[in-house]
Amino acid sequence: MNLQLDLLEKAAREYRLAHLLLFHGGSALYQREVALRLAQVLNCISSTIDRPCQECSPCRKILSGNHPDISWLKPLKTTIGIDQVLAWQEKVYLKHYEGIFKVSIVEQADLLTLPAANSLLKVIEEPPERTVIILCSENAEGILPTIQSRAQLVYFPDLTEETWLTSLETEDEKTASVAFNLSGKNQNLATEILQHGVELLQDWLNKFRKAVIEKDFLALFALFPLEKNQALLYLQVLAVQAQEGIINGMIHPFEFLAIGKAIDLLRQQANPRLVIEVLALELFQQGGAYSD
Structure with a gap:
């Protein structure tokens, strides 16, 4: 997995990253971390070779969720509907505010309704200049085949229980372990169980x-x-x-x-x-x- 991410970051540093990435499998939290890091690599203004620097203004804004050129699309309750996608489209086609690249991250993309997925496809077929769209999903098979065929697929293997517990930084490991077992070792579901x-x-x-x-x-x-x-x-x-x-x-x-x-x-x-x-x-x- 490290090699795969290294190649993605290398492409981002050279501004050769695919305009559409489809993350699937593994932990939603880890997918989110990787998406944010790629957004930092693309927009970091440091002169250092190993971007991101984590210290410049764009890096800090992206990490805090305050960068105007980084947008999110998330499910409202159980699905992502067409109204959400249409509102998101308007943001995608706006001019860049201050970033080098606009990055749009769609969480739980496998929950797109069919009309919403078809509307998203229109953006994917004619993406705005210097824009990267990252679809995050648990299961790639839940994504419209016409969208899959246009994306670079990035597979995230399942984390072990030990790795997942470490990522939570929780003191109540016993309860977290119960949640992990109830989820069938599905990190995303286990996280929801803990939150609930x-x-x-x-x-x-x-x-x-x-x-x-x-x-x-x-x-x-x-x-x-x-x-x-x-x-x-x-x-x-x-x-x-x-x-x-x-x-x-x-x-x-x-x-x-x-x-x-x-x-x-x-x-x-x-x-x-x-x-x-x-x-x-x-x-x-x-x-x-x-x-x-």
């Missing part, structure tokens, strides 16, 4: 399992109210546990497929309460999830 609260998540999952095993529809009422981002987090962890259960021969593959369908519906802006209730009813019919 491990105990809160485990309590919700236990109540859901109990309601499904006992086929108690009324018990589901205790799981609400629930925001979409919370519901998506819970369902992603349920999917991890279902996948592990299938491997161990304890869970029927139907349950994993049902949870996957629920996740897709949530990402399409379906009502979280309705999605959870329908999922529970489907699992009722299959004899109850997590049953012996």
Whole structure:
């Protein structure tokens, strides 16, 4: 991985970096760090050979998130919609304020809706001068093939639990380790679990399992109210546990497929309460999830 990043930085120092990069795999935090470093390399005004210097005004502004030529596009809740992309496009086509290069970073690009992805494609096909667009995603397969074909793909391997824990700089390594295991060793999901609260998540999952095993529809009422981002987090962890259960021969593959369908519906802006209730009813019919 170091060699790959060294080559990217070398290209950036020589102003030969591809105008579209697609980061995929690994940790979203690490992808973000690399994107910011490339933005620094492209805009550092130090005379030193080994840019970035981390000391000049552009370097400091980029690191603090205050550089006017560095823009971000992030999901609102569960998707990146076309309205967001259209607003982002206006910023992309504005003239440079003070930087040598404009850098636009799209986080969780695999959450672009189809209309939003098609709108993004128009910018990619006719990029403004001295502009680099960096798409960050967990899964490259979730990116429109026509976008993939125009990008330089950069793969980030998964971090080990030890490396991930070190990057967090947390004193509560025990809780962080639990989050890592709940996530199925997915660093991005583990970080979300930590931010949300491990105990809160485990309590919700236990109540859901109990309601499904006992086929108690009324018990589901205790799981609400629930925001979409919370519901998506819970369902992603349920999917991890279902996948592990299938491997161990304890869970029927139907349950994993049902949870996957629920996740897709949530990402399409379906009502979280309705999605959870329908999922529970489907699992009722299959004899109850997590049953012996």
